[in-house]
Amino acid sequence: MQNQGFSLGTCKGIRVRLDYSWFVMFVLVVFMLANYFFFFFFEDIGVAESWLLSITAAILFFLSILMHEFAHALAAKKRNVEISEIVLFIFGGLAKMKKEPERARDEFVIAGAGPLCSLALGILFLGVASVLEPYIRVGVYGVLWYIGYLNILLMLFNMVPGFPLDGGRMMRAALWHYTGNLRRSTRIVSTLGQIFAFLLMFTGVMLIFGGAIIVGVVWIFVGMFLLQSAKSGYYLVALREGLSGIPVRKIMTTNPSTVHPDVSLRNLVNDYFFKNRFSCFPVIRHGEFIGLVEINQVKSIDRERWEFTRVSDIMTPIENLRIVNPDTDAYDVLMQMIDVGSGRLPVLDNGELIGIISRKDIIQFVEFRETLGA
Ligand SMILES: [Zn+2]
Numbered sequence: 001m002q003n004q005g006f007s008l009g010t011c012k013g014i015r016v017r018l019d020y021s022w023f024v025m026f027v028l029v030v031f032m033l034a035n036y037f038f039f040f041f042f043e044d045i046g047v048a049e050s051w052l053l054s055i056t057a058a059i060l061f062f063l064s065i066l067m068h069e070f071a072h073a074l075a076a077k078k079r080n081v082e083i084s085e086i087v088l089f090i091f092g093g094l095a096k097m098k099k100e101p102e103r104a105r106d107e108f109v110i111a112g113a114g115p116l117c118s119l120a121l122g123i124l125f126l127g128v129a130s131v132l133e134p135y136i137r138v139g140v141y142g143v144l145w146y147i148g149y150l151n152i153l154l155m156l157f158n159m160v161p162g163f164p165l166d167g168g169r170m171m172r173a174a175l176w177h178y179t180g181n182l183r184r185s186t187r188i189v190s191t192l193g194q195i196f197a198f199l200l201m202f203t204g205v206m207l208i209f210g211g212a213i214i215v216g217v218v219w220i221f222v223g224m225f226l227l228q229s230a231k232s233g234y235y236l237v238a239l240r241e242g243l244s245g246i247p248v249r250k251i252m253t254t255n256p257s258t259v260h261p262d263v264s265l266r267n268l269v270n271d272y273f274f275k276n277r278f279s280c281f282p283v284i285r286h287g288e289f290i291g292l293v294e295i296n297q298v299k300s301i302d303r304e305r306w307e308f309t310r311v312s313d314i315m316t317p318i319e320n321l322r323i324v325n326p327d328t329d330a331y332d333v334l335m336q337m338i339d340v341g342s343g344r345l346p347v348l349d350n351g352e353l354i355g356i357i358s359r360k361d362i363i364q365f366v367e368f369r370e371t372l373g374a
Helices: 021-041 047-078 104-132 138-158 166-179 182-209 213-243 265-276 295-299 330-340 359-372
Strands: 006-011 014-018 083-089 092-097 280-285 288-294 344-349 352-358
Touching: 014 047, 021 047, 021 083, 021 138, 021 213, 047 083, 047 092, 047 104, 047 138, 104 138, 104 166, 166 182, 182 213, 213 330, 213 359, 265 295, 280 352, 288 295, 288 344, 330 344, 330 359, 352 359
Parallel strands: 014 083
Antiparallel strands: 006 014, 083 092, 280 288, 344 352
16 A cells, blocks of 8 residues: 555645555446446346446545545644545545644544544435435436445444544544553554454355355455554554654664765675675765665666666665654654655764664664563
8 A cells, every 4th residue: 555556636735645456446336336236226227327327326435435534634634633645545545644643632533523524424415315306317316325325334334443443543532531541542442443353354254155255355355454454553552652752863773884885786785785784774975975775776786787886876865865863753753764665764963874763673672662661
């Protein structure tokens, strides 16, 4: 899910991205609607009309999900919690927060906005369907009714009190508010989320045995996705707590070995990567930090060309790097790394390189702390 797909544009300062995996779900939904729903409920609808209505219904359904995510995003914006983007992907939508909310009240409101929006949309569509029923074609009525019903289902599903679902987030916020203990609150809702994920997977298996293979597989995958998210949700909170108040300065690798930009890739591999066994080196020219070279970048160059290619040809130049200040909170830096999809970042003090911070450093620091109970 890391930045594949394409941007649908920006609305109210929030970028909307369509992940490639979304198309799989879209096609599946259209297929199911056309082959089962419309034929099942409205027997006298022709094939062409049935497909047209199915595509319309699928688009309305995904617009409903988009509205649900926008409700989260706008609530977050109002409470000064930054949203990096909204992603639509195979399992629905996600309003990605740059950082988790720091107050229970904010989390409660942001999580609650989505289901509230779905409930409102559900009532709206069902209301319009019943008012217009005598005047519209039976197929159009079917679409309106179906979208209303789906929005209500979406609301109910999201209100399940297990992390990472909205209901789980709301419950966590409530527990956090009353106990003051974010970590324990998260552990409770993360466990509930994992139980719910197992129930979904179990139901999926039962559906497959019952002959509903496609739906069963979808349930299993949704369960697996929720299980992973429930686990990592707790992990992130543990990290956040273990890192609170710790500046990068305390964790970074100081005085890292550096390399000159004119060194050939052959020398870089033999004299640097193999000798020091670091997977990344800062590039320094005349005492000045100018970029970062990583082992993956060497891999993309043909072996025969290593002799003639220099570090400066393949490194990531300083202007394309996210630079970290030594006094930044380590948790914030970890979130930045996840945001830009990078494993390590240079730490600069007044333009001078003083260290390198990697995801591994940060996670190991927390693990050591946990082990020592400090
Ligand atoms: Zn939601």
